[in-house]
Each structure stands twice: as structure tokens, then as C-alpha cells.
Amino acid sequence: MTSSGLNKFDANLLKIALTLARRGIGLTGPNPSVGCVIAYGKTIIGRGCTSINGRPHAEMVAIEQATRHYLYQTSVKKEKITVYTTLEPCAHDDTSPSCAKEIIKFGADRVVFLLKDPDERTHGKGVSILESAGIDCVNAKVYKEEMLDTVSGYLKRKKENKPFVSLKIASSINGKIGTKKGESKWISGDLSRKKVQLIRSNHDAILVGSKTVLSDNPRLNLRDEYQNIPQKFIFILDANLSIPYSKELKIIKFNEKEKIHVFTKKNCDKEKIKQIRKLGLNLIQVGKKKGKLDISEILLKIGNLRINKLLVEGGSSIWTSFIKENFFDEIIIFWGNNILNGTAMPTFNDFLPVNTRIKGFPRLKLRYIKNWGNDIEAVWQPITKET
Missing domain, CATH: 3.40.430.10 (Dihydrofolate Reductase, subunit A)
Structure with missing residues (x-):
């Protein structure tokens, strides 16, 4: 996992993901509000935010949208697929497979995220699952204050109950x-x-x-x-x-x-x-x-x-x-x-x-x-x- 290697396009898509995350603040509990954007090369093919009451997760919403995009459905994959998400993809299987596993199944080449999930079921484990499958993971060190604002309640509860x-x-x-x-x-x-x-x-x-x-x-x-x-x-x-x-x-x-x-x-x-x-x-x-x-x-x-x-x-x-x-x-x-x-x-x-x-x-x-x-x-x- 790296924390560098971001370009202007990466930063812009992370900002879009943050905007999506803000839409769900106060609506997704007990889960945090997360935003996700998927790009095929330089083209956005999927967007999502955590749904009301926390399910489905933002990554799943974005993947569902992306799979319907004509660029994804072409038989020959010509461009790399990058998943931009505000929070580390979850690693635990619950009522559905983890987002990390679904990202692998989807065929992503790279995942860029802003913050590791403090949930002990996922913290660092989502990244490990993705990297084990050969997916490049980048923990971007940008928009720190904006990101903390979107998950302030979730972080406080996970830390202090x-x-x-x-x-x-x-x-x-x-x-x-x-x-x-x-x-x-x-x-x-x-x-x-x-x-x-x-x-x-x-x-x-x-x-x-x-x-x-x-x-x-x-x-x-x-x-x-x-x-x-x-x-x-x-x-x-x-x-x-x-x-x-x-x-x-x-x-x-x-x-x-x-x-x-x-x-x-x-x-x-x-x-x-x-x-x-x-x-x-x-x-x-x-x-x-x-x-x-x-x-x-x-x-x-x-x-x-x-x-x-x-x-x-x-x-x-x-x-x-x-x-x-x-x-x-x-x-x-x-x-x-x-x-x-x-x-x-x-x-x-x-x-x-x-x-x-x-x-x-x-x-x-x-x-x-x-x-x-x-x-x-x-x-x-x-x-x-x-x-």
C-alpha cells in the first residue's frame, strides 16, 4: 500500500466521493456515510453513497451502476479501473459479501481511499484482501479535515462508545x-x-x-x-x-x-x-x-x-x-x-x-x-x- 502517487484526476475524483459521502450524513447510521466513484481510465462509470440505514454500502451502489456502463461491458478491457472511496472497503462478510471481495470480483486494478476503517473487523484487513488479489491500494493523504467531518460521529463511537x-x-x-x-x-x-x-x-x-x-x-x-x-x-x-x-x-x-x-x-x-x-x-x-x-x-x-x-x-x-x-x-x-x-x-x-x-x-x-x-x-x- 502506498500513500503517494496521486495526480490531479485522482484528487478530483476523491473530492466527488467526499461530496457523495456528505449526502448521507445522519442517514446511514449505525454505518458511516461513505462516497465512492469508479473510473474506467479517465471516464467515470459509477458513483454511489451509503444508502439510508447503512445498506447497501457505497461501493456496492457504485459497482452496480458501473456494471451497466457500456465501457465496462465491452469484451476487451482497454483501460484500468480505479475505485475511489472515502473509507477503506469493508473486509467482513455480513448479510452480503464484503466490499473488498466484490471489488475484486468486479475487476478493479486500483483502489484509492482516504481513511482506514476503525472497525476492528476491517481495519487494514480490507487493504490486505485487495492487495492479496494484486490490486494496488493507495491511502491518499488529502482532504483530511473534510473526511473527518463526514465520519466524526462514527469515529467517536468506535473509539469511545x-x-x-x-x-x-x-x-x-x-x-x-x-x-x-x-x-x-x-x-x-x-x-x-x-x-x-x-x-x-x-x-x-x-x-x-x-x-x-x-x-x-x-x-x-x-x-x-x-x-x-x-x-x-x-x-x-x-x-x-x-x-x-x-x-x-x-x-x-x-x-x-x-x-x-x-x-x-x-x-x-x-x-x-x-x-x-x-x-x-x-x-x-x-x-x-x-x-x-x-x-x-x-x-x-x-x-x-x-x-x-x-x-x-x-x-x-x-x-x-x-x-x-x-x-x-x-x-x-x-x-x-x-x-x-x-x-x-x-x-x-x-x-x-x-x-x-x-x-x-x-x-x-x-x-x-x-x-x-x-x-x-x-x-x-x-x-x-x-x-
Whole structure:
């Protein structure tokens, strides 16, 4: 296997494969979203991205398309066939033969990929299978940041058995998320709320606290042009089961009941537990840490459900818990064009001692910023040794 020998054509086709991979972010779980392009000489004969719910894989979609191309069907093979894929082709046989074996059967001469698959069933093994069949494999060292963005959730879950966590916040210019009485509709504008639908579609699950459910009665479903996408998993943190669960609750009314999970403390009211399960919801009891539900345990249980990316939509106490424990990978914040009273609801509560100096508070790296009408969206990530 080599990591060099790329030309401009190779780089361009890898970029196309990345574009294909981005289409499936949030739709292919528990599998990663992968893009694949197949070239016969300098002609593209097949393209594919991982299908909804993860099957078939991108390579299989591209191979199926390529086998119908007239250049592939000619009796004499005049040009070399190269498979460009964002992730190392899988090596394990599951419900169908591995992609590595299918690439060999297809007759490829060369495979160029961006990242080795961290799955122990494939890591390095896909390459070994291909090279054993005489296929030249190239691990391209380009588009690293773009590639990591497409599989961030998958990589995090494989490494830590926890999902990639995005905190999604809508606040006023002065950092308030609602009036003192709890009114929050609408701090952000129409364009921002439409962008939130795209953000939800790019995640596998949404998490909220009981206060958000009680004050806003949110639907948390995909709407508008995203309404035909499979609805997301919903996680509700409700330590004391304070929410009056019924069929009229919008979260239950507009989402698939089997995808709704309620996290609560151990030894809760048995009648309330019975009512929740009668509605067809899932209930998970976890321990407490410093008087609150243990976020680390919750994330591990969400990881066990094979959730790659988790969108945390509030409210203040939930975001603060994630910040305090450093259990977040990015913050997506929308600033509306309004200013609320100083006594209005803050975005975060205190999470460090009151005498903490400025240098003791976390600093973040700005990854993205854009205006939506009069609103501003910014994406921040923790500063790590890698960044």
C-alpha cells in the first residue's frame, strides 16, 4: 500500500466521493456515510453513497451502476479501473459479501481511499484482501479535515462508545434563550429555523431536558423538505418523571414511539414507569452524579444503541451539564437579532467556581460562521492538541 502517487484526476475524483459521502450524513447510521466513484481510465462509470440505514454500502451502489456502463461491458478491457472511496472497503462478510471481495470480483486494478476503517473487523484487513488479489491500494493523504467531518460521529463511537455531541443553541444577542417567564418563540428567524431542520437531519438523535419539554412542548421532528427522511431517535432527560406523558404530547404525537427513550433516575415512581411503557416509549434508569443524572452513563448507553451523532437541544441546565463535564464536540449557536432583559433566561448556568479567572474558562475554535437574514450561525469546537 502506498500513500503517494496521486495526480490531479485522482484528487478530483476523491473530492466527488467526499461530496457523495456528505449526502448521507445522519442517514446511514449505525454505518458511516461513505462516497465512492469508479473510473474506467479517465471516464467515470459509477458513483454511489451509503444508502439510508447503512445498506447497501457505497461501493456496492457504485459497482452496480458501473456494471451497466457500456465501457465496462465491452469484451476487451482497454483501460484500468480505479475505485475511489472515502473509507477503506469493508473486509467482513455480513448479510452480503464484503466490499473488498466484490471489488475484486468486479475487476478493479486500483483502489484509492482516504481513511482506514476503525472497525476492528476491517481495519487494514480490507487493504490486505485487495492487495492479496494484486490490486494496488493507495491511502491518499488529502482532504483530511473534510473526511473527518463526514465520519466524526462514527469515529467517536468506535473509539469511545459514545456519540459525537453537538450542542444546538438559539439565543438573543446578549446570550438569553428566553424571557424570565420562559417565552422563547421565536428568538431566531425563519431562515435559522429552516437551517435547524438540516442540522437535525445530519444527526442520528436529538436530546432534550424535561424543562424544555414542559415549557415548549416541542415536536423535534423533521419537517418541510426533510419530512420524508426517517425520523430521529429522541432522548429525554427526566430525572423525576415530571413530564405528564400522554398521546397528546407533541414529541409522542409527531415521532415514532419506539425511537423515544426517557432517561430517569433509579427507583422512580412505579406507576409513572408503567404509564410510560404503556405508551410504547423506552425507559432507561441511570445513576446520579452530584445530584443530576450521570451524563457519562447516559452517553455510554446512547453509544450502545449505535448512535453516531447526538444533537442536544437544551435547555440551560442540560447544556451546562455537558459543558461542565466536557462532554461536547461542538457548539452550534444561532444569535437572533434581539436583546432581552438582563434577568431573562441565560444560555448557561455557572459551571465553574465564581472566583475562576478568565484564563480558567474554556476557549473554543471557530469552525464556521454565516448569517441567515438578520441572524448569525456559528459553530465552535473545543481546542485540543490536534486542533
